[in-house]
Each structure stands twice: as C-alpha cells, then as structure tokens.
Amino acid sequence: MDAAGLDCLGRFAVGSGPPVRIVLFVLLALIPPTFIGWKVWQGYRPPAVVPAANPRPSGAEADRALQALFAGDLAGAKVKDKVGLYDEKGLFDYIDGAAPIFIERHFRKLAAAEMVSAEGSDLVCDVYDMADPANSQSIFDKEKSAAAKPVADFPDAISGPMSFVFRSSRYYVKLTAFDGKAEAALPGLAKALKGKMK
Amino acid sequence: MTRDPGSDGLVPEARLRASGQAAPVAPSGSADMDRRGALRVGLTTAMAVGSVALGFGLRARGTHTKVRTLPSIKDHRADKPSGATDMAIVRGPDPAGNVRRALEALGGMGRFVRRGERVVIKPNIGWNRLPEQAANSNPEVVAEVVRQVVAAGASKVWLTDFSVNTPEQCFVRSGIEKAAKQAGATVIRPDAGAFREVNVSGKLLRTGEVLVPFVDADRVINVPVVKQHGLSGATMALKNWYGVLGGQRVKLHQNIHVSIVDLAAMMKPTLTILDATRILLANGPTGGSLADVKQMDTVAAGTDEVALDAFGATLLGLQPADLGFIVEGMKAGLGTLQWRNLKTVELGG
Numbered sequence: 001m002d003a004a005g006l007d008c009l010g011r012f013a014v015g016s017g018p019p020v021r022i023v024l025f026v027l028l029a030l031i032p033p034t035f036i037g038w039k040v041w042q043g044y045r046p047p048a049v050v051p052a053a054n055p056r057p058s059g060a061e062a063d064r065a066l067q068a069l070f071a072g073d074l075a076g077a078k079v080k081d082k083v084g085l086y087d088e089k090g091l092f093d094y095i096d097g098a099a100p101i102f103i104e105r106h107f108r109k110l111a112a113a114e115m116v117s118a119e120g121s122d123l124v125c126d127v128y129d130m131a132d133p134a135n136s137q138s139i140f141d142k143e144k145s146a147a148a149k150p151v152a153d154f155p156d157a158i159s160g161p162m163s164f165v166f167r168s169s170r171y172y173v174k175l176t177a178f179d180g181k182a183e184a185a186l187p188g189l190a191k192a193l194k195g196k197m198k
Numbered sequence: 199m200t201r202d203p204g205s206d207g208l209v210p211e212a213r214l215r216a217s218g219q220a221a222p223v224a225p226s227g228s229a230d231m232d233r234r235g236a237l238r239v240g241l242t243t244a245m246a247v248g249s250v251a252l253g254f255g256l257r258a259r260g261t262h263t264k265v266r267t268l269p270s271i272k273d274h275r276a277d278k279p280s281g282a283t284d285m286a287i288v289r290g291p292d293p294a295g296n297v298r299r300a301l302e303a304l305g306g307m308g309r310f311v312r313r314g315e316r317v318v319i320k321p322n323i324g325w326n327r328l329p330e331q332a333a334n335s336n337p338e339v340v341a342e343v344v345r346q347v348v349a350a351g352a353s354k355v356w357l358t359d360f361s362v363n364t365p366e367q368c369f370v371r372s373g374i375e376k377a378a379k380q381a382g383a384t385v386i387r388p389d390a391g392a393f394r395e396v397n398v399s400g401k402l403l404r405t406g407e408v409l410v411p412f413v414d415a416d417r418v419i420n421v422p423v424v425k426q427h428g429l430s431g432a433t434m435a436l437k438n439w440y441g442v443l444g445g446q447r448v449k450l451h452q453n454i455h456v457s458i459v460d461l462a463a464m465m466k467p468t469l470t471i472l473d474a475t476r477i478l479l480a481n482g483p484t485g486g487s488l489a490d491v492k493q494m495d496t497v498a499a500g501t502d503e504v505a506l507d508a509f510g511a512t513l514l515g516l517q518p519a520d521l522g523f524i525v526e527g528m529k530a531g532l533g534t535l536q537w538r539n540l541k542t543v544e545l546g547g
Contacts, residue, residue, distance in 0.1 A: 161487065
C-alpha cells in the first residue's frame with residue numbers, strides 16, 4: 001500500500017471509496033452502449049453515398065463571376081428586381097424535383113432572375129454554374145429535348161417555342177419567354193450572355 | 199496463487215482430468231475472480247441492453263408526445279353510393295366541358311360536396327409559367343371545378359398551393375388566380391403564417407407544416423396536372439400533395455416515393471380531377487419550352503388517386519408499375535394501379 005492508499009492493483013484500501021479500476025471500467029463500458037443508444041434515439045440512417053465532385057472554383061470568386069453575367073448590356077434586357085443565387089439545398093426550392101439531375105452533375109450554383117426585354121416583355125433567365133465545361137455539356141445533353149431545334153451559328157444551343165437553351169464554358173443557360181416579343185428577344189440575350197462567358 | 203506443474207508437466211486440475219478424477223472445488227479466491235468476471239460481463243450486457251432500450255424509449259416518447267398534442271388531417275372521403283362510377287375519363291376540346299361531363303358521369307358534385315361544407319381546392323400552381331407551358335393545372339379546368347363546388351352549396355371555397363417559385367409570379371402567370379376568383383373562390387397566396395403543424399404519421403414524414411385550409415376544410419379536391427418529373431418519373435395526383443407542405447423541399451426528395459405516399463395517405467381527398475388538357479412530356483417539373491408540351495384535351499376524375507395516376511402515366515408513355523410512388527401507394531392501400539378493373543366511364547369528344 002502506497003501513500004495514496006492504493007494497493008499494487010490500483011485498488012483503494014477497504015473503506016476508502018470505490019476501486020479506481022472499477023470506476024474506469026464502468027466509464028469505459030458505458031461509451032459504446034451510450035453511443036448505440038444515442039444513435040437509436042436519433043433514428044440512425046446510413047450516410048448517403050455522394051459521388052466525388054470535380055474540383056470546383058472558389059466560392060466567392062465564382063459567385064462574383066456568375067452575378068457579373070447579369071451586369072452591363074444584355075441586348076437591352078434588364079433584371080427586373082434582383083438576381084437570386086441558389087446552392088445545392090436551395091436548388092430544390094427553385095426547381096424542386098429537377099434538382100438531383102443537376103446535383104449529380106456537380107452543379108455549383110444557380111443565378112436566376114426575372115428580366116424585362118427591351119420591348120418591355122417579361123422573361124426568365126436561369127444560369128447554372130456547373131463548375132466544369134464537361135458538366136455543362138452533360139446537363140445540356142441530358143435536357144436536350146428531341147422536339148427542340150438546333151440554332152444556326154450557335155453551337156450547343158436549342159430553341160423551342162418560348163425557350164432558348166445553351167451551354168458555354170462551365171455555364172448552362174435556360175431562357176424562358178412568356179409572349180412572342182420576349183421570345184424574339186431570347187437569341188439576342190443568349191448571344192450577349194455567351195459573350196461574357198469567357 | 200501459483201500452481202507449479204509436476205514432473206509430467208501438467209497443472210493439478212489437468213492431471214486429475216487426465217486420470218479421470220473430478221477436479222476439486224476451486225479455492226474461494228478463484229471463485230471470487232470468476233464471480234467478478236461474470237458480474238462484469240452481466241453488468242456490461244445489462245448496460246448495453248438498457249441503453250438501447252432507453253434510446254428506443256426516448257425516441258418513442260418523443261414521437262408519441264407529438265402524436266398526442268398535434269392535430270391530424272381528417273379523412274375527407276365521401277361515402278360511395280352503391281353502383282356509382284369510380285372513374286370518368288373525358289376527351290374533348292373544351293376543358294371546362296370535360297370537367298362537367300366527368301362530374302356528371304360520377305354522379306354530380308353533390309355526391310362529394312354538401313350544402314354548407316367548407317371546401318379547399320388544390321391545383322398545381324407551383325411554377326412561374328403560362329398555361330400553354332403545362333407546368334401548372336389548366337385555369338379553365340380549375341375554374342370549372344370552383345363553379346361546380348359553389349353550385350353544390352359550399353359555404354367556403356378556398357383555393358391554394360404552396361408554390362415552388364414565388365406565389366406572386368405563379369398565381370398570376372398561371373392564370374389560375376384570376377379564373378378562380380371570377381368563378382367564386384377565395385384564393386390564398388401562402389405566407390409564413392399560413393401553416394399549421396400536424397401529424398403526418400408516415401414512414402418518413404412524422405409531422406409537417408400544412409397549409410391551414412387543409413386542416414380546417416370539410417372536403418378537399420385535388421386538381422393536379424399530368425407531367426414528367428425528373429426525379430419521380432411523373433407528377434400527377436399523389437405527388438401534388440407536396441404543395442400543401444411548407445419548409446425546405448430538399449428533405450422531401452431524399453426518398454421521394456415514400457414521401458409522396460406519406461402525404462397522400464395523410465390527405466385522403468374527397469375527389470381528384472386530373473388535368474391532362476396539356477401534358478409536359480420532358481424537362482419536368484419546370485418545363486418552359488412548348489416543344490415539350492403535348493395537347494391531350496383530356497380530363498379524368500375519380501376518388502382513387504392511384505388509379506388516376508396509373509391512367510395519367512399511360513398518357514406520358516410510362517408503365518404505371520415502373521413508377522415507385524404508384525407501387526408504394528398501392529401497397530399502402532391508397533388505391534389500385536389496375537384502373538381498368540374499376541367501374542370506369544370513358545367519353546369521347
């Protein structure tokens with residue numbers, strides 16, 4: 001027995017409190033069942049398998065570049081109110097069940113704005129930053145409607161009534177019109193946007 | 199205690215076993231050690247079992263507390279008169295006329311709505327899109343449903359949806375707000391205070407923030423549009439209940455087929471009128487290009503949402519059995535995908 005009252009096995013002498021080894025054993029033994037109990041209480045779900053993403057541009061810099069697409073001259077079209085930015089989570093609040101096909105192609109961010117054409121008609125401009133040209137090509141190919149027509153002198157672009165869709169660099173762009181005047185303004189807006197996508 | 203092996207190399211117990219004799223009872227010190235070991239194993243097992251049980255207990259207590267204190271959505275279904283038609287499919291160039299003929303085939307709106315009842319109508323008004331773009335329910339179909347409910351003597355006719363895009367855009371651009379108001383509905387654009395927490399008691403969704411009219415109404419009428427959907431394959435009657443729920447949508451999409459059925463099982467509508475005037479064949483649910491839209495001039499009505507979705511799937515060129523939410527809905531007892539086995543009336547243009 002040493003001066004602290006412990007014997008050679010680390011036990012306290014009789015009458016001096018619980019043996020240290022038992023206390024340690026109980027504490028260590030409690031860890032796994034506590035963890036299991038906590039997981040059960042939380043309702044354990046195995047983690048979802050997330051595909052590895054390509055390296056993405058730094059957030060703030062890419063956001064600035066995305067928003068800058070809406071600034072300056074856009075064939076006379078102007079943002080009506082503001083440009084909304086949507087990340088992966090927010091994308092569901094904008095396009096609902098269409099979001100996963102973007103996310104699985106490493107979508108980075110969406111900039112969306114309601115705009116008014118030079119002639120005063122409403123249209124919607126959605127620019128998806130897909131982080132990489134290969135990803136924007138992939139989503140363009142995925143969404144390309146068989147009924148839509150390719151656009152002359154505008155590679156990777158299709159148009160349908162009330163719609164103009166194209167990809168350039170890491171961006172995938174969907175323009176939607178709500179009347180004939182806005183529809184006529186879509187090609188000019190698309191060219192102006194593409195000119196900024198260097 | 200030490201036990202030296204003898205000249206044969208065996209410890210005493212082994213030597214006794216080798217000679218066929220029983221080993222003597224262990225000295226009291228060794229028995230203490232065995233008892234202590236057994237005690238440790240027993241204690242550890244008891245703690246593990248106890249902790250798991252405590253976890254289940256706390257989890258269940260949390261759920262049951264909510265079940266006790268939150269309201270549930272009432273069952274809105276009406277009694278079916280004997281021999282009544284289950285489903286009506288009408289084709290014709292006039293959307294409002296298609297609704298009228300479908301309701302007549304089912305026995306009239308009076309079969310579903312009684313005088314003085316409060317009715318909520320749930321179209322799809324999720325998108326900042328024109329009627330021609332077929333992302334929302336057709337305004338002429340919706341307006342005719344409102345007129346029929348008003349004519350049946352409803353004391354209140356509410357019409358609402360929790361839009362994906364902003365309500366200001368969707369309710370106006372879709373043409374539904376104007377048409378429904380003119381037909382006599384009170385149109386509610388949801389704001390932050392428009393929801394009440396209720397029990398969903400589903401497999402995935404236990405509780406949810408639901409638009410208040412769906413909690414208060416006596417009758418609920420579902421007026422979905424038929425369209426392709428990137429994640430679930432299609433969106434029609436069962437999926438349309440996503441629009442009664444507030445909060446972030448991302449959580450609903452983690453197991454979409456089960457979530458769809460959870461909400462449909464919660465709602466149990468009185469009547470469903472499936473709008474297939476124009477259907478969106480690709481790039482749903484948002485759409486935009488008229489190249490993806492097909493004019494079908496069809497309305498189907500009935501009380502079996504699974505059957506109506508199964509019929510709608512055929513319009514999209516899909517096999518109903520390939521759509522997870524239809525299969526899950528049938529398993530949950532919400533209806534049958536064998537819609538041809540129901541008492542169905544089909545009327546041409």
